Amino acid sequence: MDGARVYTLSKIGDLFCFDATGGKIIWHKQLNKDMGFKLPTWHFSSSALIAGDMLLLNMGSAGLALNKNTGDLIWESGKGKCGYATPVPFLMEGQPCLAIMSEVTLFAVKQADGKELWRYPWKTMYEINAADPVVIGNQMLITSGYKHGCALLDVSAAGAKKLWENKAMSMQINSPIIRDGYVYGFDESTFKCLKLQDGSEQWADKGLGKGSLMMSADGRLIITSDKGELVIAKADPTKFDVVVRAQVLPKSKCWTSPVLANGRIYVRNAAGDFACLDVSGK
Numbered sequence: 001m002d003g004a005r006v007y008t009l010s011k012i013g014d015l016f017c018f019d020a021t022g023g024k025i026i027w028h029k030q031l032n033k034d035m036g037f038k039l040p041t042w043h044f045s046s047s048a049l050i051a052g053d054m055l056l057l058n059m060g061s062a063g064l065a066l067n068k069n070t071g072d073l074i075w076e077s078g079k080g081k082c083g084y085a086t087p088v089p090f091l092m093e094g095q096p097c098l099a100i101m102s103e104v105t106l107f108a109v110k111q112a113d114g115k116e117l118w119r120y121p122w123k124t125m126y127e128i129n130a131a132d133p134v135v136i137g138n139q140m141l142i143t144s145g146y147k148h149g150c151a152l153l154d155v156s157a158a159g160a161k162k163l164w165e166n167k168a169m170s171m172q173i174n175s176p177i178i179r180d181g182y183v184y185g186f187d188e189s190t191f192k193c194l195k196l197q198d199g200s201e202q203w204a205d206k207g208l209g210k211g212s213l214m215m216s217a218d219g220r221l222i223i224t225s226d227k228g229e230l231v232i233a234k235a236d237p238t239k240f241d242v243v244v245r246a247q248v249l250p251k252s253k254c255w256t257s258p259v260l261a262n263g264r265i266y267v268r269n270a271a272g273d274f275a276c277l278d279v280s281g282k
Contacts, residue, residue, distance in 0.1 A: 001020065002050045002068065003020075004019065004020045004021060005017055005018065005019065005020055005026065005068075006018045006019075006020045007048045007050070007055060007068070009031075009044055009046070009047070009048060009057065010044070011042075011043035011044050011045065012032060012039065012043060012044070013030055013031035013032035013033070013037060013039065013044055014028065014029075014030055014031075015028065015029045015030075015031055015048075015057075015066075015071070016028050017068070017071065027070060027071040028071070029066070029071050031044075031057075031059060031064075035073075036079055037059050037060050037064075037079060037082070038060075038079060038080070038081045039081075040081045040082055040083070040084065040103060040127070041126065041127065041128075042084065042128070044059070044082070044084075045084045045130070046058040046059075046082070046083075046084060046085055046086040046087070047086045048086075049086060049087045049089065049098075050068055051089060051096070051111060053067055053068055053069060054066070054067070054068060054074060054111070055067070055068040055071075056087045056098060056111070057087065058082045058083060058084075058085060058086060058087050058100050058101065058102075059076075059082050060076055060077050060078050060079050060080055060082060061077045061078030061079065061080035061082075061102060061107075062077040062078070062080075062100050062102060062105075062107040062109055062114070062116060062119075063076075063077050063087060063098060063100045063107070063109055063114055064076045064077065064114075065111075065114060075113050075114035076114065077107075077109065077114050077116070080102065080103075081102070081103045081127070082100075082102055082103070083100075083101035083102050083103055083127075083128075083129035083130065084101075084128065084129065084130035085100075085101040085129060085130055085131060085132045085133070086132050087099070087100050088100075088132050088133050088134075088135060089111065090135040090140075092108065092117070092138075092155065092156065092157055093156070093157050095110065095157075096110075096111040096112065097109065097110055097111055097117065098110075098111050099133040099135065099140060101122070101129040101130075101131075101132075101133065101142075102129065103127035103129060104121065104122065104123040104124075104127060104129070105119050105120065105121055105122060105123075106119065106120040106121075106122050106129075106133065106140075106142055106160070107119050108155065108160070117157055118155075118157075118158070118159040118160055120142075120153060120159075120160040122142055122144065122148075122151075124144040124145065124146060124148045125145075125146035125148065126146070128144065128145060128146070128172065129144050130144070130145075130172060130173050131143050131144060131145075131171045131172070131173060131174060131175045131176075132175040133175075134175050134176060134178055136178055136196070138154060138155055138156065139152055139153065139154055139155065139163070140152070140153045140155050140160070141153075141176065141178065141183065141196070143169055143170060143171045143175070143176060143185070144170065144171070144172065145170050145171065145172025145173070145188065146170065146172070147167055147170050147188070148167070148170055149165060149166055149167035149168065149169065149170050150165070150166065150167075150168065150169045150170070150171070150176070150183075150194075150199070151163075151164065151165035151166075152164050152165075152196065152199065164198055164199045165199075166199045168187060168192065168194055168199060168200075168201050169183065169185050169186070169187045169192055169194055170186075170187050170188055171185045171186050171187075172188075173212065173255045174186070174212045174213060174255070174257055177213060177214070177215045177221060177235070178196060179215065179219055179235045180235070180237075181195065181196050181197065182194065182195060182196060182202065182235070182237040183195075183196050184213070184221055184235060185213065186208075186210060186211060186212075186213075187204070188210065189206065189208075189209045189210045190204050190205065190206050191204070191205045191206075191207075191208050191211075191223070191240065192204045192205075193236075193237050193240075195237070202237050202238070203237075203238070203239055203240060205240040208223065208225040208227070208229070208231065209225050209226045209227050210225070210226045210253075210254075210255075211223055211224050211225035211226055211254050212224050212254055212255055212256060212257045212258065213257065213258070214257050214258055214259070214260065215235070216260055219234070219235050220232050220233065220234060220235070220243065221233045221234070221235055222258050222260060222265060223258075224248075224249070224254040224257075224258050224267050224269075225254060226251065226252065226253055226254050226269075227247075227251055228247055228248060228249035228250050228251045228252065228254070228269065228273075229245060229246065229247055229248070230245070230246050230247075230248045230249075230258070230265065230267060230277065231244070231245045232244045232245075232279075248267060248275045248277060249267060249268075249269050249273045249275055250269070250271065250273055252269035252270050252271040252273065253269060253270035253271075254267070254268075254269045254270075255270065256268055256269075260279075262280075263278060263279060263280025263281075263282070264276055264277065264278055264279065264280070265277045265279055
């Protein structure tokens with residue numbers, strides 16, 4: 001959503017720009033057939049990022065930029081297979097950049113022209129790099145599933161240097177949450193807290209199963225599980241401190257992050273069940 005326009009990307013590469021008020025198609029691109037971008041194994045799944053007049057996508061070897069108003073090409077990086085994560089904007093030495101996960105590599109590119117600054121190898125089983133990198137100042141946390149684990153990188157224009165890497169947290173789809181120097185997220189079916197500085201495990205809870213999460217503005221973790229539970233917990237590095245727990249959906253994969261907007265939490269599962277919960281306290 002950008003002003004009065006909505007941008008959507010389908011799994012087979014249909015990119016639409018809609019008028020948000022009436023649903024009229026403003027422009028449409030078929031990125032697979034019309035522009036020659038290869039479908040990854042599980043097809044396209046990232047979201048579009050808007051920056052100024054640019055629409056940025058994890059597409060091709062290391063990203064794609066189109067004019068958001070017309071769909072015209074601004075830059076592309078080649079026709080290699082992309083990963084499944086969304087481009088993550090960050091500043092490096094004052095310069096707008098993007099962190100882009102391909103099938104087997106983390107790229108840092110200039111936002112303006114797509115020029116590659118550096119690359120860091122990150123090969124996951126089945127080439128599933130789906131969790132967005134998390135930027136913390138001049139550091140970047142990356143993670144992926146199938147017990148690949150996670151790593152903290154020190155990044156600069158000169159390259160990416162590994163500070164630590166371990167298998168304590170393997171998030172396949174969602175990104176971990178970082179607050180006050182601690183990392184919260186799933187290690188497959190176990191929910192964990194790690195210390196950001198060294199990756200050491202602080203606690204682990206196996207009661208959720210696999211799931212997804214986000215964080216509210218007041219520092220609460222909002223978690224959905226494959227059991228169909230919604231859990232709200234404090235971001236506490238000493239224990240898994242649950243505030244409220246409720247069954248809100250039938251049991252099914254809950255890989256889509258919950259959404260908090262205007263005092264309501266929206267959740268859905270892979271079976272198509274959808275729920276909206278009022279948490280405004282009104």
